[in-house]
Amino acid sequence: MPFIPHTEADVSEMLSTIGARSIDELFEEIPAEFKGASLAGVPAARGEMEVARLLTERAAADGRLLNFIGAGAYEHHIPAPVWAIATRGEFYSAYTPYQAEASQGTLQLIYEYQSMICALTGMEAANASLYDGASALAEACLMAVRANRGSESRRILVPRTVNPTYLKVAQSIARNQGVEFEITEFERRSGRVDMGALRRARGGGPCTALVIQQPNFFGNLEEVDALTDWAHTHGALVIAVVNPTSLALYKPPGEWGGTNDGWRGADIVCGEGQPLGVPLACGGPYFGFMATRLSRVRQMPGRIVGRTLDAQGRPGFTLTLQPREQHIRRGKATSNICTNQGLLVTAATIYLSLLGPAGLGRVAAACAERTEALVRALSRIPGISPAFDSPRFHEAVLKLDRPAAPLLAALAGRGIAGGLDLAASHPELGHAMLVCATETKLDEDIESYARALRDLLSTCASR
């Protein structure tokens, strides 16, 4: 019996203690009419050896691609200690640290994590994680609506430079509470927020928040100071969506704006934590981070760990501010989130400790440099050119002289994941794809890609 320790002797002893004749008797309260479904569709048990072989064969079938896709999930080197330690049973098989005294390891780690997120974002309070970057934006939108008490509106401005999937998720989650999302256009030349479009949208009525993604979905750097000041002047909170790796180089959201009327800093910061030591893994699990000002911490969803003292006056850690949460506040909680993404936070905390400020800066700089090298190499191919002229971080949109989809399929056949086709999300760009090169890409990788693409373009006539 896989994973069940009971011997026959155990079973009969236990039944006799209980006073039942059979295990079946323990289920006597279930009405007979509902019982007895077969599980014929579930295969028979297989040993670990057989399942291991099955999985190994399936993994081999998937193979490995040379990857140049980013678009919200980034291939970084993951230091070996990260998962060697995160998978230690004491982290891996513990649960939410409800019993603080028996969970100081997880609690101190989360406190350290919160501190690191605050350091990266320039904020004062971070939670212990949300599900992922996209759902974190949804929670941020709901939080903004709660927090911006002055505003009558439930309207949130979202420029089209924000990751389109994030917008979809925010809509799926927040629309049930009547939050409206107003989408604004981007500047075609720079690939950044079009301030004019923002002003026009504001003309349509008040709004409670503006979402700014930095670097934006196209990889371009937004004019965050101007955008923040504009939002604050118009009574809107600023929700910053940021890439944590980039924060080693770029101005943290806590310092955005404040140059004229508006107050300084974004109000809510969120983003995808995956770049911090979490593998791409076919799409998850990742984790979302969120931070804000201390003054708004009671509006923030998710768990929070605080440092306190024990009965002998020694420092220790515990879950705190729980009255924001569902298990206390039920229908009035800041969110329904309960289980979060603890193990990924464990990995990220180890990752950030290993890299430190200098290492993370080096990773960010290397990504930026590799992406420029990629853009240069691909732009040398006739028919390919960069779509925008803004400074960027580690992604770029390339315009093509023909549809991207067949090219990307052909590249995949050569073992290269060449980029993300933007035809569906941003048809106004014509034929275009989003590419990314992180620190993991060597010159020879970029050359392989360029060679393959040049080859494909020259052999297939342009359509």
Add this chain to the structure above:
Amino acid sequence: MPFIPHTEADVSEMLSTIGARSIDELFEEIPAEFKGASLAGVPAARGEMEVARLLTERAAADGRLLNFIGAGAYEHHIPAPVWAIATRGEFYSAYTPYQAEASQGTLQLIYEYQSMICALTGMEAANASLYDGASALAEACLMAVRANRGSESRRILVPRTVNPTYLKVAQSIARNQGVEFEITEFERRSGRVDMGALRRARGGGPCTALVIQQPNFFGNLEEVDALTDWAHTHGALVIAVVNPTSLALYKPPGEWGGTNDGWRGADIVCGEGQPLGVPLACGGPYFGFMATRLSRVRQMPGRIVGRTLDAQGRPGFTLTLQPREQHIRRGKATSNICTNQGLLVTAATIYLSLLGPAGLGRVAAACAERTEALVRALSRIPGISPAFDSPRFHEAVLKLDRPAAPLLAALAGRGIAGGLDLAASHPELGHAMLVCATETKLDEDIESYARALRDLLSTCASR
């Protein structure tokens, strides 16, 4: 500076404490004439990311073969918990448990391991490991010479059914102490020890020990009772070389013989521990096990853990019988061994706990059955037949109608490691190879092999 934590401030503070102007000054006692070699031949430092990529590429170049080789190292399924736990830092990065109170984990584990080896072999005392099976045989031979005080001789009988590499290693190690190895022939039909040959060898003079490998190098089961009794009657100790997996099914060495004159049981038992949860890993690290009677424990090399009491009368574990060892007895020690194969013992102990008596028996039975299936499948191919008619465990010698080497090379080209060519070690068998199928081989694997071999044999004319 990889793996060095010192900041510049640390260095200058430390130097000033020491009272040295530079780190170089700390090396002032090294005569200048010898200093200053460059390490130009050592490549420059590479980051973990780059080394990881290099290793991943080299591993990919090696690929994976469908393996039918045994010959002393066996491909068994390794349960996932085995290495997940053995690589926990507390096991992985500790050393020999010299400080018993701070090493109870390793010590208790070794005590449990010793107990398991005793249970498997039917002996009373096991050590904490030797380097591998082959060197364990060498140590067993030296121990036999020490232990058999009655015998004048330093001659040890080794039938040619013993793994030929084991013999070579025993020779390399023991010949410096004047131990002689007398090789005796095997029976051609049964592939087992030829008793007549033994008797003839004994005729050449007294001998101090007889080595019996069960199952033997060809996979055949020796008549261990008769051999043990014969040796004991002639004043020779019995050194048993056994496969630990097989001991779940076959009579343990502690019970060999004793049916007539001789005393019951082998005197020294040793073998290769690799089948117990240790990966093939291109040849190592594995571990050697050794066990004996309590009465001979003081002749046994290697570390031994004992259970004792602490100052408060509670049970605890510690290294014991150390006066056998080099750090106490120096030139008079039982062996020079110091570092042993602790981590592999950790893996084996976890493996044996997971499998238990029933599981290990199942593994052994499955291996035996799979090998019979392999022999049947291959013997159906014209030109191939089993070499021997004895009962066997999980290896078999197949005779071929042409040299094995080119066939095996061609099989490798098709991703199959088909067996071990016996041309060099046992030319008297003609064209022959040693094959093995463990529990990891499915019907389809055996069919693939048979198909490939049939194909090769039919396309290449026999030579």
Add this chain to the structure above:
Amino acid sequence: MREPLIFELSRPGRRAASQFPPEPDSGPANIPAHLRRATAPALPEVSELQVVRHYTRLSQLNFSIDSHFYPLGSCTMKYNPKACNTYAMLPEFTGRHPLAPEPQGFLACMYELQEMLKEITGMQGVSLAPMAGAQGEFAGVAMIRAFHRARNDHARSEIIVPQAAHGTNPATAAMCGCTVREIPCDASGSIDLEALGAAVGPATAGIMLTNPSTLGVFERRIGEVARIVHEAGGLLYYDGANLNAILGKVRPGDMGFDVIHMNLHKTFSTPHGGGGPGSGAVGVGPRLLPFLPIPLAGVRQGGFCWLAEADVPGSIGRLSGFMGNAGVNLRAYIYMRMLGRQGMVRVAEFAALNANYLLKRLTDAGYEAAYPTRRASHEFIITLRSESRRYEITAMDVAKRLLDFGVHAPTTYFPLLVPECLLIEPTETESKEELDRFCDAMREIRREMQRDPEKLRSAPHTMPVRRLDDVRAAKQLDIAWKPAC
């Protein structure tokens, strides 16, 4: 020995150098000055050994399944097979970008997982998109709303939940813009059917139920409940947190539920990870099929694919940036293949055996069952109301004292309905000896209660810290380390 904060180990300029990528030839593409970061973030500067040692030592301060019995009710803290992690971490799986061409091997696993979950729950469709139980609840209630809306039945915005429901149920209803209506339970832990009858009506969107309930007992009149709610035009939501109790014994679909979420991190043994990740796969009956959250693993032209907006136009949409907690789902798949058909049934059987055995032994030892007339499901409730009055101790004191015996405490103060309660869930993977040890500890604690209650009140005594001051934590908020200026 207190383990310092990682920040306290930091020294300016210290580096784990081999983790740095090679220095790029050129600096970062010229960043406009006003977009540049002025001062480096205050991350720790430590060596690789310091990191390894620090987090290894922190880990040792935790209780966990791998090291301790962990009978935390409602959480199903069963053994997490190591194989699930080992094979989910194969480099081809971990290295795959979610937007790269669809990986057939991985998707085969996801597709088969959906099929197995359908079979187990008696549902018609399953989506693996939700990332935890609560998000599964969200998806479920959002589907219920979408269903009513699609029928132009816009009045249905009330969600009924029993009093004892888990906090995520009402919180989810609120997140979906619904109002919450609580109904009471009777003394045997069953739903008050009269109250239910009175509560339902044209505003009823649906009811959220856990069965067996959070009170650890099976809702016997579930057929009745289903009839009342369905007749009123509402739908039935099954909170699958307690699915472990009935796996292979009875299927939510057969009991009349229209939608279910499963906590794969409970029933299907994916790791709890110190608080997550989970996975909250949802299953639906025929009426909700069109609304399943995307992406779904599907088949197209003989290959596996992700079904998206175009394939499921009625979907309530996406809940994550990519494919939900894909790697968690993969771990659940591995576990389920090892359990197989027969193993599923045994999960429920032995979970129930362990719970009923523990319940009997504890009541024999003098503890009071909250529902003494009922069978335990896979968990049960002990109430310390009389002890708390007699000895002036609380359920929390008992919980803390248990830690000193090397046992993680059961869930305390949930459900809120039962005063001074301990919700105890041993799971099927614990041995009789482990349960007996727990009973021994509880007996000993009972003796201490009577002779030396202060020992409980001041517990724990052997943990890395003594009891922590939660009030101070909330009042003198310290939630992030700040560099000394």
Add this chain to the structure above:
Amino acid sequence: MREPLIFELSRPGRRAASQFPPEPDSGPANIPAHLRRATAPALPEVSELQVVRHYTRLSQLNFSIDSHFYPLGSCTMKYNPKACNTYAMLPEFTGRHPLAPEPQGFLACMYELQEMLKEITGMQGVSLAPMAGAQGEFAGVAMIRAFHRARNDHARSEIIVPQAAHGTNPATAAMCGCTVREIPCDASGSIDLEALGAAVGPATAGIMLTNPSTLGVFERRIGEVARIVHEAGGLLYYDGANLNAILGKVRPGDMGFDVIHMNLHKTFSTPHGGGGPGSGAVGVGPRLLPFLPIPLAGVRQGGFCWLAEADVPGSIGRLSGFMGNAGVNLRAYIYMRMLGRQGMVRVAEFAALNANYLLKRLTDAGYEAAYPTRRASHEFIITLRSESRRYEITAMDVAKRLLDFGVHAPTTYFPLLVPECLLIEPTETESKEELDRFCDAMREIRREMQRDPEKLRSAPHTMPVRRLDDVRAAKQLDIAWKPAC
């Protein structure tokens, strides 16, 4: 809480079922009755969770580098980078049978490792065959003997070792059938050259030296030593246990050594594994090249191969059944590639800096250096001879008391030469703060010695057990659990 033996957790019939292979169709090929096992071996019958929990808990009882400062002299307990294990465990490497066609990727690593080790030691050839330091010593002395024999110089069967030599040196000489001749050291820890001169002669096979010696000081007159031994017709063996001290600073080959073993598990940071595996690669000068143990990684027809008997006909032979501790060598290779050329030198530099700093701080605190006039190498010796007289405590007491401060004890009572000694090796991977904490502990212990020596004598106080009775262990020998009858 005492952790029971795994056997005590066993119950007849209990199984970790998913670890069982499928039941074979037929029983084991008919085993003759007299070869069959009558009763199943008394292995534990436990569940997978019990195994995981038991060994997880046992692991937590250990001190280790990953969790504690571990300044065990002569053992070089430096940080073992996790990457070395991660990439050595790639499935293509771990899955490869040693007798399968030669794996080019793996062999490339072995070949390059040999080349790097040659460069670092100043030797002409390297074999990775020996499985630990002691086996490396064996190979070295066996080669020395083979060399003399090949020249028909059969009289040379004496090996000279300094008094302070590690036990493996004389034990190895004996294993090689040599007689051992010990020579004394002078008060500054240097070899007594006069005694050496008197010891050498036509029977001299060679001398085994550790340099820096086991006394923690560099043998300054090594040129002289080499001249004396060589002129007498002997060869020089370098015990590389202390190679960490001089890496990239001075090469044994340049000092005149003919053969060296390296402990890859020390200098090159492969894991100590609770006692092994190690790897004892040997390097040789031109005279011993023909005798290297096999297999060697070589090149043939453009590909890498294992060189064997036919390729190295003069070899002293094989020392293992396959390729030595191949996976350990792979870990060392990974480590060395991460260190690179510059990193090698820094190892010695910072190991020396840490040792000299610690020595200075401890002597400032009142402890007595065994060789006060000398620089420490990568390690050094403190002698407690006066404390032991004054306070009636022993070096062992101090060692045990250190455990209570969360520090693994230094090596005690080795070398035997120095009374009541502690041999302290911090290694280069420890931070200044960690060293300072150690000094604080040693200062505190010094105070305790003076005020409350019983505290030392009865130490440790905070470990899972108190001081263990070694005498009882040896007298009432209990080295294997026996099932109760």
